[in-house]
Amino acid sequence: xxxxxxxxxxxxxxxxxxxxxxxxxxxxxxxxxxxxxxxxxxxxxxxxxxxxxxxxxxxxxxxxxxxxxxxxxxxxxxxxxxxxxxxxxxxxxxxxxxxxxxxxxxxxxxxx
Amino acid sequence: xxxxxxxxxxxxxxxxxxxxxxxxxxxxxxxxxxxxxxxxxxxxxxxxxxxxxxxxxxxxxxxxxxxxxxxxxxxxxxxxxxxxxxxxxxxxxxxxxxxxxxxxxxxxxx
Numbered sequence: 026x027x028x029x030x031x032x033x034x035x036x037x038x039x040x041x042x043x044x045x046x047x048x049x050x051x052x053x054x055x056x057x058x059x060x061x062x063x064x065x066x067x068x069x070x071x072x073x074x075x076x077x078x079x080x081x082x083x084x085x086x087x088x089x090x091x092x093x094x095x096x097x098x099x100x101x102x103x104x105x106x107x108x109x110x111x112x113x114x115x116x117x118x119x120x121x122x123x124x125x126x127x128x129x130x131x132x133x134x135x136x137x
Numbered sequence: 138x139x140x141x142x143x144x145x146x147x148x149x150x151x152x153x154x155x156x157x158x159x160x161x162x163x164x165x166x167x168x169x170x171x172x173x174x175x176x177x178x179x180x181x182x183x184x185x186x187x188x189x190x191x192x193x194x195x196x197x198x199x200x201x202x203x204x205x206x207x208x209x210x211x212x213x214x215x216x217x218x219x220x221x222x223x224x225x226x227x228x229x230x231x232x233x234x235x236x237x238x239x240x241x242x243x244x245x246x247x
Binding site: 029056058060065066067068069070073075081083084115117125126127128129131 | 141143146169171178179180181182183186226228230233234235236237238239240
């Protein structure tokens with residue numbers, strides 16, 4: 026039982042490049058979330074999903090897209106990376122009806 | 138505009154003493170409040186929570202207090218241990234969305 030895993034752990038991009046961050050959970054949770062953490066800003070919600078095939082915008086969705094084609098996976102895409110997207114990205118999942126989120130270990134992204 | 142504020146970026150406490158971490162929120166519609174703990178290079182882990190219908194919840198050394206009239210949440214750790222040194226985030230839930238504070242870095246001095 027791995028919980029929530031994130032791939033990759035670290036990535037360096039050049040401005041304008043694209044990439045996809047993968048989040049996988051093996052707890053059969055309905056809800057999944059993508060956050061970014063920046064110094065002095067706490068965690069801010071980018072997008073979330075309440076079930077397979079659904080997505081919704083969070084606080085800071087601009088510049089990101091997401092997809093939830095399978096219940097266990099939640100993908101975060103950057104179509105054209107910008108230096109402002111340099112951050113640590115965390116994925117989380119939770120069971121419907123429960124308040125506790127379980128977080129992955131994070132992906133550190135550097136955009137040059 | 139920030140929904141949740143943690144005004145103390147850092148806190149240092151002697152081992153064995155009480156640690157008190159504070160959190161203020163703006164929206165009286167929030168119905169659930171949580172505290173998360175985060176070690177460097179790891180994801181946050183859930184610590185303790187409280188529903189808006191309660192004013193106190195206790196779990197071992199950790200107690201969370203909710204003052205709805207003041208829109209204030211606090212986490213008490215007694216006694217503090219060196220392993221408690223971490224960043225603590227308060228969070229609130231509204232619908233399906235979570236809003237996190239900016240975090241307080243707690244250092245427990247042996």
